[in-house]
Amino acid sequence: MLVVKNNRLSKSLVGISLSLSLLTSGTMFLSPQSAHAATDAAATATYSASATSASKAASIVRTAQYYIGKVRYRFGVRDTNRLLLDCSAFTQMVFKKNGITIPWGSSAQTKVGTPVRKKSQLQKGDLVFFSVSKPGRINHVGIYLGNGKFISNTTSSGVVIRDMNTGYWKDRYITGRHL
Secondary structure (H helix, E strand, O other), X not given: OOOOOOOHHHHHHHHHHHHOEEOOOOOEEOOHHHHHHHHHHHHHHHHHHXXXXXXXXXXXXXXXXXXXXXXXXXXXXXXXXXXXXXXXXXXXXXXXXXXXXXXXOHHHHOOOOEEEOOHHHOOOOOEEEEOOOOOOOOOEEEEEEEOOEEEEEEOOOEEEEEEOOOHHHOOOEEEEEEO
């Protein structure tokens, strides 16, 4: 048995399906009323998608912040049971706890998601990549928190929040990825 919840979206979809007529030439006709309903449905779907991604980003940020002071850095290690992780194992664990699978390794993580072209276009929950040794070579990853801040697992302090626009990190940012 099919149950349809009686709401604005379902009424719009029913209206759309009733308003579509297939003409003999194979051309589709959409009445003005159903076109308006389709616009409303698309706007509702867009709003829902952005609200979902905003809540997912907030969850990723909360998960990452939970580990401040709890994770120890160990290069090349991915021991989630003992919380001994390198930077990319930390980001991998945080995303996994939020239902998103990403590979281990900062270079491998640069290949997932969508590139963020400008630093000013970063969004909360984006991966941010840095060069901490050889200039231009990505070898550190963190999670963008907003307002120029990011969280990552570092060799010196474990999981910490830092400003990517000042101090040590200012000239080390390479790129970002939106998942």
